[in-house]
Amino acid sequence: MYSAKIKVTLRKSILDPQGKAVEHSIQSLGYKNILDTRIGKYVELNIDTKSQEEAELITDEVCKKLLSNPVMEDYTFEVVNVNGN
Amino acid sequence: MYSAKIKVTLRKSILDPQGKAVEHSIQSLGYKNILDTRIGKYVELNIDTKSQEEAELITDEVCKKLLSNPVMEDYTFEVVNVNGN
Numbered sequence: 001m002y003s004a005k006i007k008v009t010l011r012k013s014i015l016d017p018q019g020k021a022v023e024h025s026i027q028s029l030g031y032k033n034i035l036d037t038r039i040g041k042y043v044e045l046n047i048d049t050k051s052q053e054e055a056e057l058i059t060d061e062v063c064k065k066l067l068s069n070p071v072m073e074d075y076t077f078e079v080v081n082v083n084g085n
Numbered sequence: 086m087y088s089a090k091i092k093v094t095l096r097k098s099i100l101d102p103q104g105k106a107v108e109h110s111i112q113s114l115g116y117k118n119i120l121d122t123r124i125g126k127y128v129e130l131n132i133d134t135k136s137q138e139e140a141e142l143i144t145d146e147v148c149k150k151l152l153s154n155p156v157m158e159d160y161t162f163e164v165v166n167v168n169g170n
Contacts, residue, residue, distance in 0.1 A: 009127065029147075029150060031147060033143075034132055034147065035133060038130070044123045045121060045122040046119070048118040048120060061116075062119065066114065
């Protein structure tokens with residue numbers, strides 16, 4: 001069994017109004033030195049497969065097909081073995 | 086300048102209907118070996134401060150006060166130095 005931890009973030013060139021809203025909230029709490037807040041999605045999933053390579057391939061396909069919008073978003077992931085399988 | 090990368094996830098004991106919905110979508114694409122999908126938030130922010138310790142302290146406070154719901158969510162973060170400051 002492998003566990004994939006995926007981060008999906010808006011591309012740098014895309015405005016992030018949700019991030020801006022959070023940044024304003026943080027600054028109104030008094031943290032004036034916090035800048036450039038950006039919000040993304042974080043997805044964890046388990047993959048029941050035999051090899052690390054296969055798990056990474058499946059994760060990449062799922063990210064491309066479903067979890068990210070390739071026009072606006074980038075994704076990064078790491079796949080780790082979670083038992084002796 | 087330090088960059089904080091924060092993951093906010095629902096606690097294991099809390100049902101994650103959004104994750105379940107994504108899991109069903111993934112399985113309907115033919116990936117039957119994907120299990121236990123859970124969705125969280127991913128936040129990146131920059132902190133204009135002098136020391137790693139101060140940046141970590143500020144990040145922890147912001148997570149507690151604003152970015153996570155301590156009843157339902159857990160958070161983890163890492164803080165990295167992004168220039169020679």
